[in-house]
Amino acid sequence: MIAALLQGCGRGETPVHVSQFDAFGIRIDMQLLGAPEQLATEVAEQTAQDFALTSYSLGLEQPGPMQRVNELLATTEPFAAPPALLPLLEQTRDLSERSGYLFNPAVGMLTDLWRPDPVTGKCSEPPDDESIARLVEAAPTLDDISLNGIELLSDNPAVKLDFGAVIRAYAADIAVANMRARGIRGAMIRIGSDLRLMGDRTGQPWRVPVLRGSGGAVLGTLDLRGDMSVVTVGRFQSPCFRNGKEYSRIIDPRTGYPAQGTQVVTVLNSGDAVTAAAAATALFAAGPQQWGQIARQMGISAALLIDDTGHIHLSPAMERHLQIIDRNAQVSVSPAWQDSGPQ
Known part of the structure; x- marks a missing residue:
């Protein structure tokens, strides 16, 4: 659901299209500047759809493709990857290496240990030291994943992908690329x-x-x-x-x-x-x-x-x-x- 408002439509004023929609469990605010009303409306609707698709395709908050990807990675057998995953995987592989692996989307099993209860949102007791040490010793990284065409293969069963740190940013980058292709020159997307x-x-x-x-x-x-x-x-x-x-x-x-x-x-x-x-x-x-x-x-x-x-x-x-x-x-x-x- 998109709530939209066109501001600044008087003579000589630059039109500002303001809209809101929900994605990733929060409210997203957006402003598009200088675009005709019809174009701004179309772009706003497309952005909301792109955010929803990114959340479904690459998120872990609900059943979807990424749950299946992680199940298959744990088998250490090759499988065909969802096309939506490949650009983000390549981009984050480079970023992870340059960060000294302090940014590491492959440690999903580790972050799961600390994740609040998905139903109540409450935090359980801290995980036991042995479980933590076992995953740290396994040292999963994106380097453990090989890509051959569209086939993925992990040689480390401790790899679990979790792009939660960057998925909202990725959706915003997709939106800006689409806006630029449609001729939008001024825009703001606020995500929290x-x-x-x-x-x-x-x-x-x-x-x-x-x-x-x-x-x-x-x-x-x-x-x-x-x-x-x-x-x-x-x-x-x-x-x-x-x-x-x-x-x-x-x-x-x-x-x-x-x-x-x-x-x-x-x-x-x-x-x-x-x-x-x-x-x-x-x-x-x-x-x-x-x-x-x-x-x-x-x-x-x-x-x-x-x-x-x-x-x-x-x-x-x-x-x-x-x-x-x-x-x-x-x-x-x-x-x-x-x-x-x-x-």
Whole structure:
């Protein structure tokens, strides 16, 4: 179901088509600028359909193709892959390797151990150490999957694909590619705290809020134009509380436990949202000591990390972009970026 509204239709004003639809269990907000009403309506409807198809084809929240893919991967026998999977698999294979496997869509069995109850949403007791250690030792990665034409084969039965970290970003990238092909030059897609941007807002930059570690307050803003993606990963997003302790939904593949030391990461990428989402996940797991190195490996120059103490670490490029409005913020340019050269 799409709710739509056309704004700014007076003489000399740029038309703004505002719409909303539900996908991935949340509300998606979208603005299309400068397009005739009929075209904007068609593009909005197509975007909603593309989001729904991506969720069904590549998600694990409901029975669908990915459940079957994971069943077949566990057999270590070759099988024909769904066509929708192949582009994302190739893109994330490269990103995973460059992240040092801190972004690792192959550890679905590990993330399953920590996943809240799918019916109640409640968090069970932490998984036992032996189950975690067994999966960490198996060390599944996307490198364990070989692709021959459309045939997939995994030589590691511990591989289970879970693209939850990037699937919404992937849907947004598909939408922007389709918009560009249809002649749309200005657009904004908001998915929770993440944004996919194209062009500008009637001659003005898009103003994007950047959240504090709690997720409930604004640290500052970014004024952006052009093909941009902003992705935030935070402990405030669907945290689990077990025995009075808060656990992040981001699992560190090196330990098998929820990542420690980080409250929130925001990544600004000039280009696709999948890269931004993969990097945000990897930097969250890397923590304040390693995030600069991992970001450089992934081609990211503008990022922000808030550590467990509430201190805000900025890359030099993010410092230039971010307009801080929180006067009490403790901010520094991270030493982890000091040897990165010009950004």
